[in-house]
Amino acid sequence: MxxxxxxxxxxxxxxxxxxxxxxxxxxxxxxxxxxxxxxxxxxxxxxxxxxxxxxxxxxxxxxxxxxxxxxxxxxxxxxxxxxxxxxxxxxxxxxxxAIPRPPAQDPQPAAARGSPDAARRLFAMSQPIAGTLAERYLACRGILLAARERALRFHPGCYYRDLVTGETQTLPALIAAVTSLDGRIIGLQRTWLDRAGSGKAQLPDPRRSLGNLLGNGIWLGLEPGAPVPVMAAGEGFETMASLRAVMPALPVAAATSANHLAGLSFPPDCRRLYIASDADAAGRHGITRLSQRAGEAGILAMVLRPQLGDFNDDLRHLGPTRLAAWLSDQLAPEDARQFLTSG
Missing domain, CATH: 3.90.580.10 (Zinc finger, CHC2-type domain)
Incomplete structure (x- = not known):
């Protein structure tokens, strides 16, 4: 240097x-x-x-x-x-x-910030979640995912910048890869965590995403190239991870927002799509638009509804057995037999 x-x-x-x-x-x-x-x-x-x-x-x-x-x-x-x-x-x-920042002399374009390359680099810097604060955070929410879930990582000191004050700090974070259908990492979602393990960090916005998100999602259980005749999709990561907890063989995608849920891409051989709903009316337009797009593609779309606020509330407060029983009446009979192995 x-x-x-x-x-x-x-x-x-x-x-x-x-x-x-x-x-x-x-x-x-x-x-x-x-x-x-x-x-x-x-x-x-x-x-x-x-x-x-x-x-x-x-x-x-x-x-x-x-x-x-x-x-x-x-x-x-x-x-x-x-x-x-x-x-x-x-x-x-x-x-x-404690050195003052020098005045900018020849500003460089910030195109790389928030890019897919930046997402891939941060993901590579992170570590598997086993034994980390990220695994403890998920377990506290009732989410016990298999170690083979390659989309999830942990970073012990992820950079966080306050968008109002410009102040920065470093905090542990759950890192979730946003991938395309062929498995390429083209974005990610960071969830900053409280160091004491009590949940998300006390920040104005403890969750942020970067990269190319439209059409893509945080996929759990997707094997690139493998057929996906049945899948589930929803807005939030914890919602979809909760469904995955009781249907571990079902590929699921978290789209990170209602707008991105509306534009989620379908695997080419998908024939049945379950869309996870919750009690938040703000996400309904995403569900409606995704259902319309699925129908236009010849895919049967069925909405799954929780008993409580969302499926993570169901998992934590009702338990996996009651959640599986609740879902069994909403799934096609053949899907209930195939996927509800933990119910």
Whole structure:
């Protein structure tokens, strides 16, 4: 790195231990090194960060003996926080160092921000949810999904910017991939979580999506290329994950909003579509439009209605057995026999 980047890296090195405690909080100090699992703040011992300059090199340099990765503390900030663009990394470094942001001289287009490439990069930076705060969050909502659900990840320090004040912070987040029918990640949804495990983070908007969302969704149980004669779709992720919890063999898609639900793409061989409803009237236009589009495509659309506010309320308060029994009367008889294996 040259110029301002190298200067930021040097100044971060002057406070190497404080940087590590902030961005590599799952590690610990051992002599002149900070020991942690990797640059993404995973628990372990393979990555060593030099805390003070010596004959072997400057403070802040690190190496991961398991992967042969190496770098400086700007890399630590980027990877541990899931940042994509350098200007965001530099802003976070300046925030940590309490350095005022310099005036813009040659602004660059922000086309990459919120792009499918940014979504894929953040997803790759995240980790499987097993044993994480994300798994605990889902379990508290009664959602126990199989480990093979590849759409879900966890990031321990996902970047959040307040859209009103511009202030930023990093919080743990459930990361859900938004994919096309062929399985390509072209967006994602971030749900920021309370560090104590009590639910979503206390934010004005604890859930945000990015990428190309129209026509696509958070798919659970979709195998690219496999036939999908029957599926379910709905607006919210927790709603669809709740249905998946009692119908684990049924592919489901969460469209992330009512407008995106209206435009959801159908697998080419789909013949029957169940649309999850809830008590919120705001989502009815999405259900109506999706039903119309399904009919035009020769697909039978059937609306599933919960007993309470939504299907996650049903799952949590009534339990999976009662939810399955309630659904059995709304499904086609052959679908009830095939998919309600946990009822």
């Amino acid at each position: 040259t110029g301002s980047a190298s200067e930021l890296a040097r100044r971060l090195g002057d406070h190497a231990e404080a940087v590590c405690r902030e961005y590599l909080s799952n590690g610990h100090r051992s002599g002149n090194h900070w020991i942690v699992g990797d640059v993404r703040n995973t628990r372990g011992r393979s990555m060593h960060v030099r805390l003070r300059s010596n004959a072997k090199g400057p403070a802040g340099k690190w190496v991961d003996e398991a992967t042969s990765e190496f770098g400086d503390l700007l890399d630590v900030i980027r990877e541990s926080r899931g940042l994509i663009e350098f200007r965001d990394v530099a802003d976070e470094a300046r925030r940590f160092l």
